[in-house]
Amino acid sequence: MTDIDRPRPLTTVLGPVRAPLALAVLLQALASAAGVGVLIAMVQIGDRLLSPAAPGRVWPIALAGMAAALTAVLLSTAANVVTHLTDSALQLRLRRALADRLSRVPLTWYAQRGSGQVKKVVHDDVQAMHYLVAHTVLDVTTVVVAPLVAVAYLASVAWWLALVCLLPLAVGLGLFRWAMAGAGPKMAAYGQAAREINSAAVEFVDGIAVLKTFGQAGVAHRRFRQAAEAFSDFFARWAAGTTGVTTASQLVVTAPVVLLIVLSVGVPAAVAGQLAPSALVAFVLLAPAVAAPAAGIGSRVQAIRTGLGAAAEVAALIDHEDGQAGAGSGRPDGTSIRFTGVGFSYDGTHRVLDDLDLELHPGTVTALVGPSGAGKSTVARLIAGLHRPTAGQVSIGGVAVQELDPAALHRTIGFVLQDVILLRASVAKNIALARPDADHAEIEAAARAAYIHDRIVAEPAGYDAVVGVDVSFSGGEAQRISIARALLADPPVLVLDEATAYADPHAEAAIQRALSALAAGRTLLVIAHRLASVRAADQILVLDQGRVVEQGRHHELLALDGRYARMWQAQETRRPTPASLAQESA
Template sequence: MTILRPVRGRLVLAVLLQALSSAAGTGVLIAMAVIGDRLLRPAPDPAGIRNLAVLAVVAALLSVLLAAAATVLTHLADNALQLRLRRVLADRLGRVPLSWYSGRGSGQVKKAVHDDVQAMHYLVAHTALDVTAAAVTPLVAMVFLLTVSPWLALLALVPTITGAWLFRRAMAGAGPKMAAYGRAAAEINNAAVEFVDGIAVLKTFGRAGVAHRRFRTASDAFSDFFTAWAAGTTGITTASQLVVTAPVVLVVVLAAGVPAAAAGLLAPAALVAFVLLAPALAGPVATIGRHLQALRTGLSAAADVSALLDTPVVENGAAAVDPQDTTVRLHAVDFSYDGTTTVLSGVDLELRPGTVTALVGPSGAGKSTVARLIGRFHDATAGRITLGGVDLRELDPATLHRTVGFVLQEVTLLRTTVAANIALGRPQATRAEIEAAATAAQIHDRIVADPRGYDAVVGTDVAFSGGEAQRLSIARLLLADPPVLVLDEATAYADPHAEAQIQRALSALADGRTMLVIAHRLAGVRGADQIVVLDGGQVVERGRHEDLLAAGGRYSRMWRAQESTAVPALAEETR
């Protein structure tokens, strides 16, 4: 009901129109029954019969028009709701903690934003109208039939009651099974995404069969589950549908009504009324089987959408003042992704304007986590992080995003033009500025080698390698020109020649800015103003390159284990 609140007014109006439509439609049958009764009288009244016929025609037209208007209203409401939900979900997914995604496959996210919203179509566009029609039509018919013959009207309800009882037995335990149905569908979604994402790598190693094994297993499991469910309910479900069909209802009514009429206990004209209206009494049970699956799917989807909308988000601050400067400080920061395993513990760190801080350490030490905390991809579990003296949690997100720029290991390019990808941080940038940034990032020549150049759509017209994608992300950062730079293995995918050029471009950009560089190759950061060594989520050493070598600690051992490279040090280039 919370989800439907924005369109509730339109749905209420549609229900009212459908109720009037159903009553008018049933009124047509009632008018025909009354006409039959008058025609069977010894002295029929032509004028009265004509008036009833006109009334029936008007009621039929009114029923059609009202039903059409109700259907249009609910479908417009469905369209509006789907648009609103997708916008709200996109906003919510943009504000949930990044850790929320770690426990979910992309197939689950796609299911929530696309499949679940689409699955609610029947719930919004049809359910209210179907329920209204199923309730109003038999109610109006029953009221009229009770005035004709109370005992035969009650007898005509027997198929309906029997069908409802059988259907209830068929649906016993359907709730848990529908939940299992949803889980099985989500598993197929995840397996399909994995199939597409992983097949290239697996084929490289001659194990293409592994790529579709999980998808095949998920599909087979879904098939087995659904087949077993159907096998256990098909017989009784079929019986519940057959018993409320028009022929069965008419057999029951006529089996009792014809002998009664022959014995003079029932007017012959009354049989006409029951032949026309008695099948409508079984309408709810006759239609529920066709719509229940869609209804349950819609309700399940609505529950999933509601759960996603209730997911806690990273609360945005709204500091009234801008940061005093671009100094970044981590004050006794602890962090855990799952609330149990500590990734960072008691980290104190200061990044000063105009300096380069290098963060080094073994894999899994927490270096990338520090970078993401500075961008507020997560909030610290304990301690606090400040930018210019302002806690990140109190800072306006627009100010934070305008101040801190990233080049991460995992590069994401949007399915839009190359120019739009580079201008992501500055949508108003001119083409000349975009090309200048791409040139500085050593990716301009690769872009113009494609026939459509900067207008090529990534993923459709052009595909970039890992190193090329990373240089595009560097061009994006160069164009955005933020005062705080976080580089997480920014040159990891570049060849030695390109790496040297990118280092020079970044070095020019680093002048006067606050810069954090995360690196595995120590030779590239040996000239940094401050080198911080992380191990096990804690700071174990900090200082300049020469001092750390002389100390003979963890950094010294890491340095000796690595071969020197010819790549110019980033911090050296800034001097």
């Protein structure tokens, strides 16, 4: 998509709420016209009271003026209600759109930004757009409509003096435009500075315990202080360069300045008999209405700038071409998994996987082993569609992962990671995450199969205990809940990334029995560090530096006396004996 084709930020963000905003603009336009109508009624009343040549009843005009005032208040209130309701609905819509987008961007996108930057867009930037939607739309409408109505009436009184009334408005808007000139690049820099301070704050709070443990709290504090100082310096420089212009744009449209200009021209004309006194009164009352609305916008320049910058950030994320796998409409034909010439890099330079070829057959257990950094977890994430290969293709059931329908992909694959995230919800809801409609019996059966049932019912609230409130689980217990979650989802493809990393030897053996039974008729990939846990696998792939260097069954790889055999021998040497286990239990 070219820059010409790419939609503008406000078009992307405000597009869904055009209709209610158009209604608000119409209501505010009528309110602004009615507000000027009140002043016109006052002029007419003054004209009839002060001019013997134009006697007449003033009560009808007074009543019309009061009706106009009431109409202006009611319509303006209605317009404000519409814009605020629209703003609330838009914030909800945008956060849903952002959540949908964030669920589909690859993990590398998060790694490049950090939680602070994500929080800024999803919360801070959406909130910062409030002024644009709820107020600026109405302010701009008033700035356009009120001067037009006032000038139209004044032109019927003395067109040449009406032109003079436009002078402060023209100067004020010109100065305002000058103040906003070049705001695009500056807003980008403002957004970057805000993202950095958000990231530094999140890093400081999240890592303070670890940093204090190692005596490094001062490092995080220094980073946060530097980010805060950089943000303050940038904002001060920006404000210093525009404060004078912004102040002048507000001052030139204030009532005293406007009246000074009008009276400096109108009074000599009235003295010379070129302008009737009643006409001069009309200009005294209405001239401020021509320019005064612009003062409201001038005083809110920074809020407008911030809102425009926030809209650009939100639109950029919504329009982001995520490159996420699982964005098509295809459905897998079977559960075989094939890697063909797959390469992958997190940073675009260092390849974690390099021309990788492998195949996982349906109904078999494949173990992936190798040293740390060999690319094992990357393989798992490519299968799950969390990353997209930079070269080659990953296919499930003969369909490339990126061409699969997202729902079909999620139904096909169950995924158990090393680091388990449990939600602040009941234990039952955590297990039923992939199947919210599962009944209690199904949830309990999955927990029993994962050997976590006894731990759950040991809590007074049992399966209704809220994680993080009523109960806390150890790493191994959380991992078994994650396995129960995958068992309940009952996917045809199951990927276990160090799924037994936190289990003790006794629990690990029990979990392996449950997983072996689950593997029947499924494609199972087990990424393991403990080779003893995968020696019964149908095939074992030894990964090193992004390539499969050995492949076969356990006894075949031992017979090769290669890398796998050396890894096995090293682990067997460190493996606890029954005597040591008994001593440890005692």
